[in-house]
Amino acid sequence: MPIPAPDPQQLVLQAEDWVEYRTGFPTLVRQFLFRKVPPTGWWHTLGSSLLTVFIMQAVTGSLLAMSYDPSPNGAYESIRYITDQQTLGWLIRGMHKWGASMMVILLFLHMGRVFFYGAYKYPRELTWLTGSLIFLSTMAMGLTGYLLVWDERAYWASVVAVNINGTAPVLGPFISKFLLAGPVFGAQTISRFYALHMLLIPGLIGALIFIHLWLVVKLGVTPWPGRPVPGDEVTGD
Amino acid sequence: MAVTTPRKVINRRVRYETELVAQKKEGHPFFPYAMFHDTVVNLIIVLMIVAMTIIWHATAGPIDAHHPDGQNGWLGALYEGKANPAVQVTEPRPEWYFLFLFELLRIFKSPWELIFATIIIPTIFMVLLIVWPFIDRGRDRRISRRPVGMAFGLSVPAVLIALTIAGGIAPGAVSGSSITGDPKFDALPAAALISSHGCTSCHNFGAGGGTVGPNLSQGAPNPDPAAIKAQIENGGGGMPPFKDAFTADEIQQLVDFIVGLGTGTPPSG
Numbered sequence A: 001m002p003i004p005a006p007d008p009q010q011l012v013l014q015a016e017d018w019v020e021y022r023t024g025f026p027t028l029v030r031q032f033l034f035r036k037v038p039p040t041g042w043w044h045t046l047g048s049s050l051l052t053v054f055i056m057q058a059v060t061g062s063l064l065a066m067s068y069d070p071s072p073n074g075a076y077e078s079i080r081y082i083t084d085q086q087t088l089g090w091l092i093r094g095m096h097k098w099g100a101s102m103m104v105i106l107l108f109l110h111m112g113r114v115f116f117y118g119a120y121k122y123p124r125e126l127t128w129l130t131g132s133l134i135f136l137s138t139m140a141m142g143l144t145g146y147l148l149v150w151d152e153r154a155y156w157a158s159v160v161a162v163n164i165n166g167t168a169p170v171l172g173p174f175i176s177k178f179l180l181a182g183p184v185f186g187a188q189t190i191s192r193f194y195a196l197h198m199l200l201i202p203g204l205i206g207a208l209i210f211i212h213l214w215l216v217v218k219l220g221v222t223p224w225p226g227r228p229v230p231g232d233e234v235t236g237d
Numbered sequence B: 001m002a003v004t005t006p007r008k009v010i011n012r013r014v015r016y017e018t019e020l021v022a023q024k025k026e027g028h029p030f031f032p033y034a035m036f037h038d039t040v041v042n043l044i045i046v047l048m049i050v051a052m053t054i055i056w057h058a059t060a061g062p063i064d065a066h067h068p069d070g071q072n073g074w075l076g077a078l079y080e081g082k083a084n085p086a087v088q089v090t091e092p093r094p095e096w097y098f099l100f101l102f103e104l105l106r107i108f109k110s111p112w113e114l115i116f117a118t119i120i121i122p123t124i125f126m127v128l129l130i131v132w133p134f135i136d137r138g139r140d141r142r143i144s145r146r147p148v149g150m151a152f153g154l155s156v157p158a159v160l161i162a163l164t165i166a167g168g169i170a171p172g173a174v175s176g177s178s179i180t181g182d183p184k185f186d187a188l189p190a191a192a193l194i195s196s197h198g199c200t201s202c203h204n205f206g207a208g209g210g211t212v213g214p215n216l217s218q219g220a221p222n223p224d225p226a227a228i229k230a231q232i233e234n235g236g237g238g239m240p241p242f243k244d245a246f247t248a249d250e251i252q253q254l255v256d257f258i259v260g261l262g263t264g265t266p267p268s269g
Helices: A008-023 A025-033 A042-067 A075-084 A089-117 A125-148 A152-166 A172-180 A187-219 B007-026 B030-059 B096-107 B114-135 B147-169 B189-196 B225-234 B248-263
Strands: none
Touching (some): A008 A025, A025 B030, A042 A075, A042 A187, A042 B030, A075 A089, A089 A125, A089 B030, A089 B147, A125 A152, A125 A187, A125 B096, A152 A172, A172 A187, B096 B114, B096 B147, B189 B248, B225 B248
């Protein structure tokens, strides 16, 4: 007696059950994808664009890290190698460089959209708070990444930035000392900036993005405030 | 209902939850409704980044005999000369998104004001940003009902954009050989040192230059030669230390030069 051919649809469903029972991910993904959102438009796309650019920065950054040499003698030469000789190295480095600028622009636009929608108001205060921490961390990424090229402009701009930091009362000298990792800009400084730029701050941003998105999904998307709120007739004002 | 619970709290909670229930009932599914917009915009953004990269790379050449500074592209150089800690020949200009802070240094540049540019204003800005939802606690999200919020929301970006533009077009280092406009001063060896170390990218010695540091065309703000010497050697207030960039003799020449600018008579010898 021939064995009946397995039904492909049945197989997929069984596989999904298998994963579902052990992880719960299929339900999670379904809840994320098919959650209901209010009428949204183009202005609601900036957050997802930021996520995309962040992922792009992580990918291009990882590729750059494979050829980059974080030392005063090798940094500049490795940047030149990546830009001039490596296959498509200029594209990887350029996308990382311009992706950073794009990320800052998108951050401002996204923040502006949230501000004008009043989307930071009750109960979404912590979504705004995590977002503003992402903003500040991204600026820190710009500061630490600028030095890594180790050309004249990057070097002196970073020297001035760290010196300015050192003028802050109480904490300033400590932060400057921490960033410099020594009396002057040198080998220790570049490895410290490198570690901050490729491990510590991106890890922090990744964690903040997770919390931020969790809150966005949990609390729901804020509709345009010009539309009547269905609760208005219940609560007055 | 407990007496201690303010009516306002219940109201905004009821209001939010009613809104959320209605959204769950009548809203559109995120996929494909919102995801369609997301995909289109994400694609455009990534293409814009690639386009900028291509323009940057195609218009800028590497450093060569004809382009010693590498400043030869629509979107700037691929890289400039290698950093040389001993000699500063370029302007310490930050990325464009830090230009607003850079411009604050120009506005508040006397020593007692500097703390406004470096600490006070940035700290106020950061704290306001983070705690804003806890300051603006009004329930109504409609723009017409939030005059104070809108005043902030429009004026802060306007100020940031104005500062960024001002920082971007601010004068930089003097390109000519004259740094003071006075031949007697320009002929001194100190003038050549000032020119080669990029001092004019932050200081004006009489023939123009940057405005980040104090104007030295009439001498230093503190005319005490020992203070000038200490400032050159150790830096401070944003200025890098130049102890290793000059010999002791050269530093003395620079001090005499700046003192001379204050008195109007070039130092002899």
